[in-house]
Amino acid sequence: HFGVxxxxxxxxxxxxxxxxxxxxSHRYLAHPKVFTVAAIIPMIPGVHAYKAMIAIVQIHHYGFSDTLFEQMISSFIxxxxxxxxxxxxxxxxxLLFYRQKPVV
Structure with missing residues (x-):
């Protein structure tokens, strides 16, 4: 929506x-991973990885093509x-909250 x-x-x-x-985690005395892992899982870029793998399979099946190679590289990147x-x-x-030395 914002163009980012x-x-x-x-x-x-x-x-x-x-x-x-x-x-x-400070409030409920639990490890931060308890609260963050479930929120991070939907952000894993499965569609981009899938497109890269499909491009690899198509290159193997149909032969080398510039468009397929470009799609594969851009999806992997x-x-x-x-x-x-x-x-x-x-x-x-x-890193900011659990740092032992001062930042400045």
């Missing part, structure tokens, strides 16, 4: 989930960047 690319939107959403998970955004966004709140 999916990688940045995933990163911001995962950061929000991470901060909420850390807050709830999207999948990789979205997974990276999930990892960084989920790790960031824990």
């Amino acid at each position: 690319p999916i990688v940045f939107a995933t990163f911001f959403a995962t950061c929000v989930i991470g901060f909420i998970g850390v807050h709830l 999207n999948t990789s960047f979205i997974l990276g955004a999930l990892v960084l966004g989920l790790a960031l709140p824990g």
